[in-house]
Amino acid sequence: MTVLTRTIEVTRTYGDVTALDGVSLEIHQGELVGLLGPNGAGKSTLINLLVGLRRPTSGTVELLGGSPMDASVRRGIGVTPQETGLPTSLKVGETLDFVARHYPVNRKDEVVERFGLADLIKRQIGSLSGGQRRRVGVALAFVGDPKIVFLDEPTTGLDVEARRALWDGIRAFHADGGTVLLTSHYLEEIEALAQRVVVVGGGRVLADDTVQAVKRFVGVRKVSLAAPELPDLPGVIDTERRDGRYHLVTGDSDALVVALVKSGLPFEDLEVQPTSLEEAFLAITATEASHV
Ligand SMILES: Nc1ncnc2c1ncn2[C@@H]1O[C@H](COP(=O)(O)OP(=O)(O)OP(=O)(O)O)[C@@H](O)[C@H]1O
Numbered sequence: 001m002t003v004l005t006r007t008i009e010v011t012r013t014y015g016d017v018t019a020l021d022g023v024s025l026e027i028h029q030g031e032l033v034g035l036l037g038p039n040g041a042g043k044s045t046l047i048n049l050l051v052g053l054r055r056p057t058s059g060t061v062e063l064l065g066g067s068p069m070d071a072s073v074r075r076g077i078g079v080t081p082q083e084t085g086l087p088t089s090l091k092v093g094e095t096l097d098f099v100a101r102h103y104p105v106n107r108k109d110e111v112v113e114r115f116g117l118a119d120l121i122k123r124q125i126g127s128l129s130g131g132q133r134r135r136v137g138v139a140l141a142f143v144g145d146p147k148i149v150f151l152d153e154p155t156t157g158l159d160v161e162a163r164r165a166l167w168d169g170i171r172a173f174h175a176d177g178g179t180v181l182l183t184s185h186y187l188e189e190i191e192a193l194a195q196r197v198v199v200v201g202g203g204r205v206l207a208d209d210t211v212q213a214v215k216r217f218v219g220v221r222k223v224s225l226a227a228p229e230l231p232d233l234p235g236v237i238d239t240e241r242r243d244g245r246y247h248l249v250t251g252d253s254d255a256l257v258v259a260l261v262k263s264g265l266p267f268e269d270l271e272v273q274p275t276s277l278e279e280a281f282l283a284i285t286a287t288e289a290s291h292v
Contacts, residue, residue: 001028003062004148004179005050010059012045012203019045021203022059027148027181032174034190034211035183037200038276043183044082046200047150050181051079064147075103078141078149082156084134088126092117092136095125096143103144115139115169131162138166142173149173151182155189167192187211187218220280221253225260227267233259249275 005027012020020042027033035043048054049061052068066073086095096117100106112118115135125133138154154170155163170193174180184190190197191211199207199214207214220237224247230239233256238249250256253272260267 001030003027004029005063005068005181006061007046007049007056008060008062010046010049010056010061012042012049012054013057018203020049020056023200023203023205025198025205025208027179029147029179030174030177031196032170032180032194033182034194034197035181035200036185036187036190036197036214037183037206038185041200042203043200044152045203047079047081047152047181047183051077051150075144076147078144078146080138080141080149080151080154082152084137084140086125086133086137089124091122091124092128093121095136095140096121099140099143105145106143107145108143111139111142111169114142114172116165131158134158135162135166135169139169142169142178146178148179148181151180153183153185156185163189187214191215216251217280220249220251220275222273222275222279223248223250223253223256223270224273225267225270227265229265231260231263231265233263245269249280 003026007023007025010020010023011018023046035046037043045054049056050063050068052063052074061068064073064076068074096108096112100108112121117136117139120128120132120136125136128136138151141149141151155166158166170180195210197209197211197214198205224245226245230246233248235250235252235255236248237251240247248256257272
């Protein structure tokens with residue numbers, strides 16, 4: 001499979017903050033990859049390195065067989081950053097034309113159809129709703145006939161209908177053989193679009209797998225309780241004892257609580273909480289590492 005972009009052991013620091021820590025990743029032609037992670041995980045930094053907006057502190061970034069710092073290489077990509085500022089006095093059609101003129105080949109008409117922009121063509125950007133403006137902003141990434149498109153949180157803040165309209169446009173590009181890397185906070189969004197999901201947390205790749213495999217981690221819960229001691233309990237991934245309380249990470253909190261009650265051991269102040277995907281991964285990867 002042709003690799004369109006890759007990072008090799010990439011680290012990026014901002015002063016004392018390590019935004020990315022030894023990230024190696026490959027995106028192949030025809031893939032639609034979701035980059036999932038909480039705030040501050042390093043998703044935008046990774047995208048910014050891949051599209052040449054920032055340089056890595058160490059490691060290598062390749063884009064379309066060259067360097068993302070090379071403007072002629074960047075002509076082959078499409079990007080929509082997390083925030084876009086489109087000129088409010090331009091009409092949607094004029095904005096599309098303006099972008100299209102920067103590329104030797106453009107797909108303007110196709111983009112208008114795929115992203116449902118026909119009704120907005122004559123409207124000024126300033127008159128659009130937030131959702132419509134975002135749709136235009138994302139659609140612009142596809143105008144220059146890109147080989148790969150990078151979208152940083154394309155649908156954050158959009159209602160269900162606006163989100164679906166955007167998903168349809170992205171799906172159509174992918175169905176036609178296009179390659180996309182998009183970031184999201186939501187596994188559901190990635191599930192709706194992609195097969196492959198890369199989970200990032202604390203600047204590291206925590207998982208790179210199918211959406212199905214990653215979904216296993218979503219049901220992981222944290223069960224905490226005060227008890228003098230604990231019996232052997234089923235399905236415990238990780239145990240921590242802090243301030244007289246046990247904190248257990250498990251994939252099946254119901255079975256764990258049933259086993260706990262059946263054991264007859266005294267306990268009090270039981271709490272069952274969802275974990276974030278990042279917490280679940282950290283617990284599981286730490287357990288796996290300690291078993292190696
Ligand atoms: N220009 C910068 N200067 C200083 N620190 C930065 C800069 N850009 C990012 N960071 C820090 O690097 C870390 C990673 O940030 P990044 O924006 O890449 O995360 P993210 O996963 O995209 O988060 P979000 O989902 O909130 O957009 C954070 O701790 C952030 O504060």
